[in-house]
Amino acid sequence: MEHKKDTKPIISIKSLEKTYNDESGETRALRGVSFDIMPGEFVAIMGPSGSGKSTLLHMLGLLDKFTGGEYFLKGRKVENFSDDEVAHMRNKRMGFIFQAFNLLPKASVLDNVKLPLAYSDVPEDEWFDLAKKAIDAVGMTHRTYHKASQLSVGEKQRASIARALVNDPDIIFADEPTGNLDSRSGGIIMDIIKRLYYKGKTVVLITHETYTAEYAERIITVRDGKIESDKLVEHVRQAGEFRK
Amino acid sequence: MQLRHLYKTSFTGLKTNKVRSLLTVLGIVIGISAIILIFSMGKGVEGLITGELSGMGTDTIVIRPGQQPSGLSDFSETLFSDSLKTRDVEALKRKSNVPHLAKIAPAIIVPGSVSYRGETYKPMVFGWTADLMVEMFGVEIGSGDVFYESDIKAKASVAIIGSKVKEELFGNENDDDVIGKNIKIKSRNFRVVGIMKPQGQVSSFNVDELVVIPYSTAQVYLMGIDHYHEIITKADAPENVAQTVEDIKMTLRESHDIADPSKDDFFVVTPEGMLEQIGNILDALTLFLSAVVGIALVVGGVGVMNIMLVSVTERTKEIGLRKAIGATDKDIMIQFLFESMMLTITGGVIGIILGSALSLIVTAGILTFTTYSWSFSFPVGASLLGIFVSGLIGIIFGIYPAKKAAKKSPIEALRYE
Numbered sequence: 001m002e003h004k005k006d007t008k009p010i011i012s013i014k015s016l017e018k019t020y021n022d023e024s025g026e027t028r029a030l031r032g033v034s035f036d037i038m039p040g041e042f043v044a045i046m047g048p049s050g051s052g053k054s055t056l057l058h059m060l061g062l063l064d065k066f067t068g069g070e071y072f073l074k075g076r077k078v079e080n081f082s083d084d085e086v087a088h089m090r091n092k093r094m095g096f097i098f099q100a101f102n103l104l105p106k107a108s109v110l111d112n113v114k115l116p117l118a119y120s121d122v123p124e125d126e127w128f129d130l131a132k133k134a135i136d137a138v139g140m141t142h143r144t145y146h147k148a149s150q151l152s153v154g155e156k157q158r159a160s161i162a163r164a165l166v167n168d169p170d171i172i173f174a175d176e177p178t179g180n181l182d183s184r185s186g187g188i189i190m191d192i193i194k195r196l197y198y199k200g201k202t203v204v205l206i207t208h209e210t211y212t213a214e215y216a217e218r219i220i221t222v223r224d225g226k227i228e229s230d231k232l233v234e235h236v237r238q239a240g241e242f243r244k
Numbered sequence: 245m246q247l248r249h250l251y252k253t254s255f256t257g258l259k260t261n262k263v264r265s266l267l268t269v270l271g272i273v274i275g276i277s278a279i280i281l282i283f284s285m286g287k288g289v290e291g292l293i294t295g296e297l298s299g300m301g302t303d304t305i306v307i308r309p310g311q312q313p314s315g316l317s318d319f320s321e322t323l324f325s326d327s328l329k330t331r332d333v334e335a336l337k338r339k340s341n342v343p344h345l346a347k348i349a350p351a352i353i354v355p356g357s358v359s360y361r362g363e364t365y366k367p368m369v370f371g372w373t374a375d376l377m378v379e380m381f382g383v384e385i386g387s388g389d390v391f392y393e394s395d396i397k398a399k400a401s402v403a404i405i406g407s408k409v410k411e412e413l414f415g416n417e418n419d420d421d422v423i424g425k426n427i428k429i430k431s432r433n434f435r436v437v438g439i440m441k442p443q444g445q446v447s448s449f450n451v452d453e454l455v456v457i458p459y460s461t462a463q464v465y466l467m468g469i470d471h472y473h474e475i476i477t478k479a480d481a482p483e484n485v486a487q488t489v490e491d492i493k494m495t496l497r498e499s500h501d502i503a504d505p506s507k508d509d510f511f512v513v514t515p516e517g518m519l520e521q522i523g524n525i526l527d528a529l530t531l532f533l534s535a536v537v538g539i540a541l542v543v544g545g546v547g548v549m550n551i552m553l554v555s556v557t558e559r560t561k562e563i564g565l566r567k568a569i570g571a572t573d574k575d576i577m578i579q580f581l582f583e584s585m586m587l588t589i590t591g592g593v594i595g596i597i598l599g600s601a602l603s604l605i606v607t608a609g610i611l612t613f614t615t616y617s618w619s620f621s622f623p624v625g626a627s628l629l630g631i632f633v634s635g636l637i638g639i640i641f642g643i644y645p646a647k648k649a650a651k652k653s654p655i656e657a658l659r660y661e
Contacts, residue, residue, distance in 0.1 A: 063567075063653075063655050063658075064653065084572050084574075087570050087571065087572040087575075092570070100658075102565045102658060104562060104565075106256070106260060115566070115569060116569040119566070119571045120570065124249070167570075
């Protein structure tokens with residue numbers, strides 16, 4: 001298994017576990033998952049529904065707390081983060097792209113993209129320029145002042161990518177970003193994400209679609225809360241596994 | 245989160261559900277406008293009473309029969325008490341008893357109507373002395389003359405009438421022609437000797453609707469009683485009022501053979517004392533009404549809390565998103581608290597405007613339909629209090645929903661459908 005050289009992992013998890021307890025009993029969503037992600041890597045996490053891939057993304061994105069194991073983010077142990085630090089990390093170091101876009105429907109694209117800046121220490125007079133830059137980067141300039149509810153699904157996802165980019169994060173987490181899109185829009189979105197990777201962002205993509213996963217350079221397959229395989233895309237391709 | 249953004253976010257949140265927001269704050273609007281109305285009207289009443297009492301002159305002392313009323317029910321007792329009699333007036337007139345007494349006149353209130361050739365009117369008929377009436381109310385006689393001490397002694401059936409009384413009974417007839425004509429009070433003929441110039445409200449009377457007759461005539465021929473309804477006196481100087489009040493009390497206690505002041509069968513009222521008493525009543529009334537308004541505001545606050553809880557549930561996904569992109573628990577809490585405060589303060593401001601408008605309308609009504617010298621004053625203190633209270637309600641009733649919002653996990657919130 002090859003990694004980018006001369007750097008320390010930006011994400012490192014060791015025996016990560018997540019157990020949910022509810023009325024129906026105990027559910028072990030993650031059963032000791034370990035891997036490293038290097039800065040600038042584009043990793044796709046694949047698996048059928050219920051495999052634990054989304055749970056894994058939530059742990060990596062600090063959206064939920066794990067119940068066992070260790071997680072090092074940029075060399076720091078996540079367990080030692082205060083709640084405010086976790087919020088700061090999500091704000092400044094991470095950008096999220098959701099399957100359901102999660103835009104504020106009545107706010108304009110501009111206001112939606114500005115939203116993460118409201119929770120940052122960026123002075124308000126810089127918000128417009130930063131948001132505009134992010135909107136331009138996803139080719140949504142013509143829709144800047146439109147309400148999110150007036151956009152097509154593809155445009156909604158592009159706005160959501162602009163929002164993820166506005167704070168110039170190190171890591172982009174994309175949770176089934178093409179799940180609600182037709183194949184053409186999906187292709188556009190994946191091209192944008194790929195460009196982010198080319199620009200040096202670390203991208204963690206959750207998908208159950210092989211053709212989406214192919215955009216990544218490495219695919220981690222999860223099944224029943226465990227890692228089934230962890231391979232570079234070119235190896236997968238050479239082995240002809242995509243055609244299976 | 246920065247303040248301007250906070251304001252914009254909250255404003256958008258409230259604007260999204262305009263009608264709902266407005267209905268939610270209705271309780272606060274009503275509560276705060278009631279506060280403004282109460283304070284504004286209270287000030288009006290206070291101004292009115294102060295004006296009227298000062299019209300009476302600060303040296304006026306009124307003696308009333310019965311025990312000092314401590315509540316509304318006690319006032320009726322005053323009407324039925326017969327403790328003030330002629331011998332009291334005689335005792336008070338003696339310089340050795342009340343050295344600073346300048347004037348004294350008993351008064352009889354005669355219920356009923358007056359008539360002239362089939363025209364009937366219900367004025368206020370007052371058995372009194374003409375000179376004290378002229379002096380206390382600053383009454384000017386337009387036609388004819390007043391009646392004199394000799395008329396009182398003779399129990400003469402003479403009357404001075406107000407301009408409205410003249411108009412009601414005699415229509416457009418010339419004032420001078422009315423002088424000398426007989427009007428009927430309680431089926432007894434009274435000769436009109438004087439007509440007062442129109443003057444409107446003075447003290448607690450509308451002079452235009454007054455009929456003044458000698459107290460002796462009223463007492464004997466109209467009421468058939470040997471007591472007075474009140475005795476009105478004047479001290480020789482305002483600074484001697486306190487001493488005169490004491491002297492009057494001593495004299496009457498001696499005259500009534502009362503040793504224990506708590507058993508007094510009369511009470512003495514001065515403008516200053518009345519002002520204080522009315523002030524106390526107004527304060528108590530304001531306090532009581534404020535308590536009622538307080539309950540209304542609490543109910544309004546519960547309404548706000550209810551809607552804020554609904555809003556938190558409705559916006560679970562938004563809360564999740566905000567947390568996912570970097571909002572801390574505190575950010576979310578402040579956002580919802582701010583929203584709840586904006587809601588209630590908006591209600592407060594609407595309440596202040598509505599309350600002021602209502603008291604302006606009431607003022608206009610009073611000025612149009614009565615002769616009271618009522619004035620509107622914008623209660624600045626109450627308005628500031630209103631804004632403070634409404635903001636406080638926003639905080640108190642917003643805390644629980646805001647905390648609930650802040651505690652939401654981003655994942656649970658994002659999953660919420």
